[in-house]
Amino acid sequence: MNPRLDRLQPYPFEKLRALLKDATPPAASTHISFGIGEPRHATPALVTEAIVASLGTLSSYPATAGSSALREAIAHWATQRYGLPALDPAAQVLPVSGSREALFSLAQTVVDGSRPGAIVLCPNPFYQIYEGAALLAGAEPYFVNSDPARNFACDYRAVPDDIWSRTQLLYVCSPGNPTGAVLTLEDWHELFALADRHGFVIASDECYSEIYFDEGKPPLGGLEAAHRLGRGFERFIMLSSLSKRSNVPGMRSGFVAGDAELLKRFLLYRTYHGAALSPVYQAASIAAWNDETHVRENRAKYVSKFAKVTPMLTDVLDVRLPDAAFYLWANVARTGLSDTEFARRLYADYNVTVLPGSYLARTAHGTNPGRDFVRLALVAGVNECVEGAQRIVDFCRSLAP
Secondary structure, eight states: OOGGGGGOOOOHHHHHHHHHTTOOOOTTSOOEEOSSOOOOSOOOHHHHHHHHHTGGGGGSOOOTTOOHHHHHHHHHHHHHHHTOSOOOTTTSEEEESOHHHHHHHHHHHHOOTTSTTOEEEEEESOOTHHHHHHHHTTOEEEEEEEEGGGTTEEOGGGSOHHHHTTEEEEEEESSOTTTOOOOOHHHHHHHHHHHHHHOOEEEEEOTTTTOOSOTTOOOOOHHHHHHHTTOOOTTEEEEEESHHHHTOGGGOOEEEEEOHHHHHHHHHHHHHHTOOOOHHHHHHHHHHHTOOHHHHHHHHHHHHHHHHHHHHHHTTSBOOOOSSSSEEEEEOGGGTSOHHHHHHHHHHHHOEEOEEGGGGSOOBTTBOTTTTEEEEEOOSOHHHHHHHHHHHHHHHHHTOO
């Protein structure tokens, strides 16, 4: 067996199940889960209709590069969304089987694991795929802690030069999971300068880019930042997905875009990897990328939930509206409980599930930056979210002396 598999840690939800397995919530209350970030709004009819209409294409093998129609739809969406010059659909865009699959397989393409001391940099807290991708590519993950006092920004200036010199890949996530923080143009300027100086690749995970609160201020993306800074897309790949934007996590449909030379090598890897997107889902993806009405309606639902839930929780927890995404990242220290004990007792007493922040981070440089936080995914309907928030308020108040 591949010995690197032994270095993978249990997934956060495995840890959560173990934490809660001996707890018995009150039978009289229905379970409310804020634990997993799985969209639960209805899939738009235009997507399901496109699936039904294209079922006849199942008799054909899909091309790994996707159809030209899909690449063109993605390129058009990205240029419109980020105010870019026209992207080359054939060279700068590649459909993938969801951003999760691409985040993992990109590391297998980029990282030269035969080089001693190869490093992949990750934010901390982080999406666990980054760590697993690094380890299975033969690199060591190096975690850059986020700072709550700086809107959960990572301090890349604190990374030693000897680490940068061995870095082959940097994962960033904007809007961030779990904090919802968005990288600024100044942040991007710093990251691009570091990539130019040290020669590593930046992989920008932007799967939450279409969940935000002000229609006039969409989050800045990496492609957009590169263009505004007057540079090309060299050593840069952004990754996006329809899962959150269009409520189709079961389709596992996304794309990568950026450096044409990198994408050429990535396509070669994927040809052998065998991760081509179903022709049925390619047709449905075209319909989704070509429509913004359902995306605005989806955003409005999240805006309504955050507007109701956030003020309720600020009375009992240290929490604020994030820059974007559908998570609340709440500090529970004032309750006197650790993040794990908070999650366990909340479930046991009120049948509400939240994810301990320490499960989303690693202890690095003497601290676990997720400790004392819990992540709430506001993915259920507004009434269920409000009910869950009220139970959290009641639970916190029950802890008061």
